[in-house]
Amino acid sequence: MAVAPPPVIVLVRPQLGENIGKAARAMLNFGLTELRLVAPRDGWPNPDAGPAAAGADMVLAEAQVFDSLAEAVADCTTIYATTVRKRGVMKPVLTPEAAARAVHAEAGRSAYIFGAERSGLETDDVALAHAIVTVPINPKFASLNLAQAVILLAYVWSKHAPSEAEGGVALASPPTVPLDPVAPHAELEVLIQHLVRDLDASGYFVPPERTEATLRTLRTALTKTGWSHNDIRMMHGVITSLGRKPRAR
Secondary structure, eight states: OOOOOOOEEEEESOOOHHHHHHHHHHHHHTTOOOEEEESOTTOSSOTTHHHHHTTOHHHHHTOEEESSHHHHTTTOSEEEEEOSSOOSOOOOEEOHHHHHHHHHHOSSOEEEEEOBTTTBOOHHHHHHSSEEEOOOOOTTSOOOOHHHHHHHHHHHHHHTOOOGGGTSOOOOOOOOOOOOOBOOHHHHHHHHHHHHHHHHHTTOSOSGGGHHHHHHHHHHHHTTSOOBHHHHHHHHHHHHHHTSOOOOO
8 A cells, every 4th residue: 555645744834933843843854845835924044944943954954935825735635734713614524533544544744834923724714624623622711833743744644654664764762771670678667767767866757656657658658659769779878868957068
C-alpha cells in the first residue's frame, strides 16, 4: 500500500517571524518539513524566524512564499482549514484525529492551513478548504497560539504515521531511564530509627502519651514510598544536618 505524503503546513498572512520559526520547530518535531507562507506581513526571509526555530533551519530554508492561498495549495487535493470560529460557510467539521486519518488515507497531497495570529483565517480562506479542523477546547478560553496549533495537528498526524520501514517518518520517544531499585526494608528501618532518635532528642514527641500513635503515623508515611538506596542515604544526611548547629557564615 502506498504511503500518503506528509501534509503541507500553510501559514496564511503570518505576522511575526518569531511565530514562523516556532511553527517550523513544531513541524520538525513530528517529521513535517514542507512549510508554505502566504503573504507574510514582514516579508521573507525574516531574521527573527531562525532563533525561534531552535535548529529547524531546514524547514525555514525550504519554505516557499506565495501571494495567495489558492497558489499555495494549487498542488494539493485536500485542504483542511484550522479554525474554531464559524465562518458562514458549510463545511464538514473534523477533529484533529479524524483529519489525521483522512490525510493518511489520501493518495494526493493534503494541506493544513492556519490563519494570522490575531485574526485567524478569513471567510474566503475557509471557503477554499474542503473541511474544517476544530480542536475541542475550553469554551471559556478558546485561544491557541500559532505554534501550539501547528504542533497539535502535527503530533496527531504523527501518531498515525507509518514506521520508517514502511516508508514513513522515523520518530522515536526519548529513551527511558530505569528507576533505582527499591532498597531492602532493613535500610529503611535504620533510617526510621535514625529519624526517631533525633526527633526524640529534639523534644518532638509531645505529649508523651501520643508517642506511640505518632510513631505509627510516621512509619506509615515513610513506608508508602519506594525508597532507593540513594534516597535513604540522602535522607540520613538531611537528618544529620538538621541536628547540627548552623555553620558560621
